[in-house]
Amino acid sequence: MDLVVLVAIQVLYAIASLALISVGLAIIFGMMRVINLAHGEFLMLGGYAAIVATSNGMSIWLAMLVVAPIVVGIIGVIVERTIIRFLYGRMIDTMLATWGLSLFLVGLTTAMFGNTTVGISAPLGSFQIGAYRTSVYTLFVIAVATGVLAGIYAVMRWTRLGLLARGTMQNANMAAALGVNPPRVYAITFGVGAALSGLAGAVLAPVSGVFPTIGVAYVAKSFITVIGGGAAILSGTASASVLFGTINQIATFATTPVFGEVALLAAAIVLIRLLPQGITGRFFRRGL
């Protein structure tokens, strides 16, 4: 019984972390068709922002939940204004540019922080489930992921910004004709996507650690999750995370982490073969 509870928590955690690392990319790709290969580095920068803030005496919660998203969000807006805005409608070129950006950021972080950065450890301690112990922080990550998804839903559904964003996403020309300023919506969108990535990177920093090249560990997985989810940003990311996270973690429990990883990837292939437009190409079509 205690094992069942433990596995359930671990599966939820896998889903939550997958959703967290993917949601920023989903917004940027889903709304702007920009393949952001520097996505992993945005996560990495979020981790560093949180570390720098805590080592300067700030509370860890403030550092993770406020400082990291703001810092990375600002970096995102700068990147959009200086590079990405010249490349709209040129999906392949965004790939090359963001790959270059990712190398640039890794080099810069290595030079600035060195490669031996003191990390932050997970707060909140641990609790007992029968014969097992696990960290309270796991539950916190699950809560943050739920909060982020709920927040995006609320913004998209009930605010003017959400309406504009949805409109621009569906038909940029029509939105422009109706008086929306697409460049501004794009800049804000990119900034929000980056900020969410920064948040994710900071929240996962106490679990996975932070070093300049950690981005590669994230980028492929989040890209696969986003594409597997399909066109709808929110329901797509959520459903793909549930599917892949569950498969990954259960396979890991039953066998080894390698097999868990391979099972996730194989599931993605089968999924795209069966549903060539991703999950939300078939299901939850009216979702956000």
Add this chain to the structure above:
Amino acid sequence: MNDRALNVIGLALVGVVGAAFLILTPRFAELDAVLELTVFMIMAILALSLALVWGYGGILCFGQSAFFGLGAYTYAIAMFNIGESTGPLLLAIGLPAAFAALLGYFMFYGRISDVYLGVITLTVTLILFNSVNSTAGPEFHIGVARLGGFNGIPGIPPLNIPGNKAAPVDLEGMFYLATASLLATYFGLRWLLASRFGRIIVGIRENERRAELLGYDPRVYKLATFTVGGALAGFAGCLFANWGAFVSPTIFGLAQSAQIIIWVIVGGRGTLIGPIVGCIGIQWLTTALGANQPSGSDWMTNLMANAPFILGIILVAFVLLVPRGLVPTLGDIGHWLLRLRARPAAPSLKPKQAEEG
């Protein structure tokens, strides 16, 4: 001067320069330069394989490294088991081609297109990476060849003269082989693209629906293109395993797959010479940045010597300044210069005449 004449001149130029390069390099260059050029030539074949699949076939393949790596691993494993290189060479081409055909069937007959192709191919190469990477234990072997996991397979025997195990190809021979193979691949692809088949795949790239309505089955043509691309990448992998006598799972990794795409974008999609130039240029840059590092300096000096950092800046600047890729942009400049010269000589050129070429 019309386009066909330009085309012939271009081909002749590539032929002459290529042949001169092939014959003269080992005579005049130092051995280390010859060895380095050998690997550049091999990688250029890999770049050509994606130039065909993506640049002409319109198939966004993010996992060309899967076939490259399969070729290298197949050659290594077969070589340890067989010992004479003819069979391993053929296997290193045939197996990736068969795998590409299988994967292509799975994708194209499932009507998967666009960015979804990119994700599936990327996923496939990552699966290969993860699987091969976890074969470090002694229980993972094929015949007498241990897969080696993360450490890879060292000490791979070189190719030999077909049928004669005792006559391995030496270092210069390897250069001749790689360069001649690159030239053969280039001209072979030129021929293929000029043929009926080539025109149809470009037609499908431009407008799949229209090609279908004209009676061509895009699935068959895409499958064929993808398979040829897989075979070429496998061949390049076989040569690569020869050059370094070594192969490891990073050959399947994200960095390697992205690199091939970067060569093609930098050189220019929809050309063959472009990806070759892009590949050699980027490879040369990476090597040059890694050599002669400062040691024990302050962080600014270290940053300026950090290879990924500099390469990153160059790539971003490149996308913004040379958006169509090196060779098409140079071509544009060339055309523009030609027109500039032609204009005063033939001021009465009618539009109709201009279209005839």
Add this chain to the structure above:
Amino acid sequence: MKLNRRSFLQSTAGAAAASTLSFPAWAEDPIGVASVHDLSGGLDIYGKPMVDALTLAVEEANAAGGLLGRQIKLINYDTQSNMQLYTQFAQQAALKDKVAVVHGGITSASREVIRPVLDRFKTLYFYNTQYEGGVCDRNQFDTGVTPAQTVEKLVPYAMKKWGKKVYVVAADYNYGQITSQWVKKYVLENGGEVPSIDFFPLDVTNFGPTISKIQAAKPDFVWSALVGGAHISFYRQWAAAGMRKSIPMASTTFAVGNEHIVLSPDECNGMLICYNYFQDLKNPTNAAFVSSFQKRFGADYPNITELAMGTYQGFRLWAEAVKKASSVDRLKVIEALETGISIDAPSGKVTIDPPTHHCVLDVHIAEVNNKKLNVLEDFPQQKPADTAAVCNLIKNPNDNQQYVIKI
């Protein structure tokens, strides 16, 4: 391999150059020493300290007047964590720079890439990293520790302290696989048991399921042979699950990548480790070394690692042999090294073991305590017994392979 025209010309030219080195006209040329390490990409965490140590060693030697009256020129290559560049830079170092010796390689994979290249082009090679043991090649010297030198000491020490049931987690590659077999062997020899050995590829960061499996197995302690930046998250998640205080840990890989500084004291205090070198070793040579190292690279330098010291000692051994041979000629230097040359190094006395080309050296067990490594016990002059079981280069100088040692 057929000797073709060019390689023949190259090798004779090299020999000619070597034989003319003693002429006064050549005496002003600096001696080339190549460094081939990862200074960017995922492995730079290990490579940077190694290159720093090599830089210091070269600068010290030059300040003392160089070798044989010539200055030493360090040619520094960054392989960017990319295997292809290991081949290319090894070729360049041997053929273009024509260096006297190459120091380099971090993973065993990179060593196996460099080794054949330098064998073929007759350039002396020093591999300065702790590794799984078994390389037997007259052209190569290995200054790092192997499992028989450290694991053999740490296993009984930890078992005496904590108990007999040992759960092993290891990185899934050659080093992790082989080291964990040594651990198992010594645990069984000391009357203990190993319920499970789990392997993790180097990019795994999710250890939740593993930690649950370990909890279910209830071992007396955990042995970690985990390696690299991603694996640091194991210690984090272990501590976050509240396990550090109930099940202790021992390792021969922890702290090589400065894990004890990256992690907070709460996440790793009390862990036992075993190496050749610790920055806190109390002896006059080390005190002098640490002070000049910090003078050169700053007092805030995080930690002088085991691998950095291996590289420093590797260079010093080579320099000693050059002095003894009065030449940088490859064969003469190898012969000088094979006399069993030894130096008084910061880690203690380090001697080349002629039959294996590995080192006889001191090892120490230490405990992690508040970002420091406190030495608990010393084991002087440990022989590379594992490699010695399979390799004798004095009897078989033409041997050239990496043995898989039967355990």
